[in-house]
Amino acid sequence: MVMAEHPDCALVRRGYELFNKGDMETLATMMTRDCAHHVPGSNPLSGHHKGIDNVMALYRRMGEMTQGNMRGELEGLFADGRGHVMSVHRNVAERDGRGYNQRGGIFFTIVGGKISDLDECVEDIDLEDEFWS
Template sequence: MTDEEDGEVPDMGAAENAELIRRGYEAFNAGDLAALGELFAEDAVWYAPGSGVLSGTKQGRDAIFAYFGELGARSQGTFQATVQDIVGGENHTVGIHQSHAESNGKTLDLATAIAFVLRDGKVIEGREYFDDTAKADEFWA
């Protein structure tokens, strides 16, 4: 009996995980919350580094999407995550991108990585890492 026959969803492999994260970046940059919603588990957790106004733990898909909305609102819709590479793994997949936004005469341009944990084809955790967390905190203030 295969996993599908007994009702279990088979674990996704590294290539499938990388493709899921690539679709997530595309949906995020396009502001496509419907597509993004399909990729996140309802009880997912997101960790935003630093000590700024947007830093901290976001519990649940709704809180994560509210955070994503703040990124857009506070940058007047200019925030983009330009993918440089996605490294897929069985349990963790890492997205490496350049974060870019402009707001009130300030520019954010930081190397960023997000470590994603995936289960059953959904993101259950995202943990951001910035090249310079203090610069990110200052920009979002």
């Protein structure tokens, strides 16, 4: 029996598709104005990016730093039915001749059918810092 995907998971899945296509304009419409993306590590992208303009600036910067080749390859989504989704993905990119391939995940909070918070975790923080520094 095939079960329908939870609407919160469908929202996050669509967000990954838009990010990978570079469609930041549509992606921004799926987020609250006061959304926040929390990036781990100690590198130029690390920190708490608060507000839709700052989150979109983060994504544009990732695109610029990787010349648009960064991809989040979604491996799985898990919903709790109370406005939270966990994603597991593999980030793949190249920057300045260096490859990047690492698993990670994001804990999403969904409010009113929009993404309001993204709390990111990575498998190897040192690798994350090395790639983005």
